[in-house]
Amino acid sequence: MKIDKETFNSFDLVGKDLSNRGYNSSHAGNLSMKSGGKIIITRRSAMLGWLQPEDLVIIDLEEEDAHSGLIASTESNVHRNIYKHTDAMAIVHAHAPATTALSMIEDEITCIDGEGMFLYKKIPIVECDIPVGSYEVAEKVAPALQNYPAVVVRAHGVFAKGVTLEDALGVLTGVEQAADIIYRVKLLGQPLKRDYSKEKGFTNW
Amino acid sequence: MKGLFNKIIEVNLNDRTHQIIEIADEIYENYLGGRGLGVKLFTDRVSPTVEPLSPDNKLVFTIGPVTGTSVSTSGRMSLVTKSPLTGTIFYSNTGGIFGFSMKRCGIDGIIIEGKSEKPCYIIIDGDKGVKIKDAEELWGLDTEETYDKLKEIEGEKVHTLEIGPAGENQVLLASIMNDASRAFGRGGVGAVLGSKNLKAIAVINGKQKTEVDNPELLKNYAKSALDKIKALPVTRAALPLFGTAGVLHVTNSLGMLPIRNFTYGQHEKAPLIGGEAIRKEILVKTEACYGCTIRCGRLTEAGSMKGKGPEYETVWSLGANCEIFNLIKITQANYHCNKLGLDTISMGVTISCAMELQDKGLFPYEEVKFGNEDVLSELVIKTAKKEGIGADLAEGSKRLAEKYGDAETAIHVKGLELPAYDPRGAMGHALGYATSNRGGCHLTGYMAAMEIFNAPKKIPRFTLGGKPDLLVLKQNQSAVEDSLVNCKFSGYALGFDYQARFVSAITGLDFNVTRLLEIGERIYNLERVFNIGAGFSNEDDKLPERFETVPFKEGLSKDRVVPINEMLSAYYNVRGWDENGVPKKEKLEELGLK
Secondary structure (H helix, E strand, O other), X not given: OOXXXXXXXXXXXXXXXXXXXXXXXXXXXXXXXXXXXXXXXXXXXXXXXXXXXXXXXXXXXOOOOHHHHHOEOOOHXXXXXXXXXXXXXXXXXXXXXXXXXXXXXXXXXXXXXXXXXXXXXXXXXXXXXXXXXXXXXXXXXXXXXXXXXXXXXOOOEEEEEEOOHHHHHHHHHHHHHHHHHHHHHHHHOOOOXXXXXXXXXXXXX | OOOOOOEEEEEEOOOOEEEEEEOOHHHHHHHOOHHHHHHHHHHHHOOOOOOOOOOOOOEEEEOOOOOOOOOOOOOOEEEEEEOOOOOOEEEEEEOOOHHHHHHHOOOOEXXXXXXXXXXXXXXXXXXXXXXXXXXXXXXXXXXXXXXXXXXXXXXXXXXXXXXXXXXXXXXXXXXEEEOOOEEEOOOOHHHHHHHOOEEEEEEEOOOOOOOOOOHHHHHHHHHHHHHHHHHOHHHHHHHHHHOHHHHHHHHHHOOOOOEOOOOEOOXXXXXXHOHHHHHHHOEEEEEOOOOOOOOOEEEEEEOOEEEEOXXXXXXXXXXXXXXXXXXXXXXXXXXXXXXXXXXXXXXHHHHHHXXXXXXXXXXXXXOOOOOOHHHXXXXXXXXXXXXXXXXXHOOOHHHHHHHOOOHHHOOEEOOEEOOOOOHHHOHHXXXXXXXXXXXXXXXXXXXXXXXXXXXXXXXXOOOOOOHHHHHHHHHHHHHHHHHHOOOOOHHHHOOOHHHHHHHHHHHOOOOOHHHHHHHHHHHHHHHHHHHHHOOOOHHHOOOOOHHHHOOEOXXXXXXOOOOHHHHHHHHHHHHOEOOOOOEOHHHHHHOOOO
């Protein structure tokens, strides 16, 4: 299986966008998509803002293989478990700052702005003893993504799924936008004039 | 299982008897309802080699857990049988209110087998039970007349599934109409009813309520879904204002509206027959299925005639694809199809096939030529009666083209005529045509929603990477939506997680997205296994040659052909099928299939 130019371009575009937004440090974050029954994933410590063709690695969808252990992203087991247990076709992971900050003081992110409420309502937060790359992360993130488009690993960052990389990027940046608004409102220190989230039955979501 | 009644009526027309059979919870948990339940009940009872128009073939009509609930767009039901047009297993679904009305009678479906000696109809009466009655006075009536007559006999509140003369004459393009308005349109399912001398199925007086595990939660989810449907322009504005025919303006601008039997991808006159023209020139009022706020249905008036439609597929098949751009003539031919009980897609594409044959000097009827709008209604009527040239058209495009010596003129997959999205304009959609279990169908995977309308997500239409994987996901999702049963149009606005929320709130069981997708995969594989038993193989997962070799020369889809074989091998791999397209033993075992 080869990686065609259009596919590489998608990784390149999404990586650059994340880098430009400052969501990751220079060598952090990871991207993947399902293709032909395999996973195409970024190489460990790849610079997402400056991806080269050899930064994309093909790994097995079902089990660990040499590539996934030796050169693929540290989070490749998390990506694989998400693909095995959800409808994700592409995954974007980044350490989006507002979302990551909120994850340290909240148990879930309940959107309060119109766009966030319309698109996501709530984003779950999971907590892990080893919040990076562990099997525990893989086991907790995948179930949360079954019925939600994104999940936050406390003190670590966001995993967003989509039908394409661009779609998953849209989810991740949308969640960060919603979190940023909550963050700013908290900074203002004033109660909400109208809390829509309490009117829309989000508690059952 | 909550949301359903665990009861099915089994009717044997040979001796006009019926019985109620109980369905175990386990079946619903593995197949949900609708298409999944129908496929399971059908494949358990019918050999893949059955002759579709013989008494041994069966029809399984079913509703699902979501049917008739507070969920918008849930007024649908499903049918499974073996198609006389394709020879494959055939799933179909219809809107309207019949599904809800049948559910109110406390049953999840009806299985029909055998053949009545004389014409008959089945009445399911919530007060008086099930009866099979003589229908000799109905035989020969068109679908509107049949519906009216049954209202006269059974009461004004009756709802019906009925065939017209096309079904009676076992035309392979015959549909089953629903209150003479909506349709189980494709695959010649009306001919199966006709072969059994069964004119109609009617329901009335249902009063039973479906038990919902958590009505408040369902209400919450349904409200949220409705918010999205009301917010997205496709479901809030485009479909209500312009009906499905609004799509024509988009496909034409993208250069993928098939013209002249799939020879060109756009035409300057196309807007004359699109949704905007329908709204401006012939619309009387919009109509909706039970419980639906989208209201994509049209009641129209064309010349001296009045009726339902036309849909996008119809203005294209009887219009643009025949190089006909007279909206009145197209709409009148559409009315005739509805009244006579004919699938407008297969009817139109069979006519355009005949026109191309005539263009090539292979078809002896001079008047059947591209652009001749005066011949449309006449061809439809003759087809329903199998009269003269109609006897050839009644067999569908594949058999027609083979008879007249140029099989490639027929634009079909597995015998089912392709619908109104040229495969050269969307690669995932193209692969969907080739691999659909019922043949050339746009709804089995409906990749066009994402590749063309960016709904609910955008994916690039010409990219190949990842398309087989996405298509498998969409096909499995569609199998689930058809089993719940929910309308494809809600999928424009809603993520698939909504389906999981709906069915979990209704049943009280944990149907998360992953579990639903496994059910979809099980249904899809069971259909595939049936088709293999019926003699189909990877040789049938192909597109007409022109899509692989002849690109359009103009428009936004120019210079593209479909590398179907390249995508197909990846598709089989993703599906867990071998290189011949046969599900591997371990895949079937994983899904609990023998």
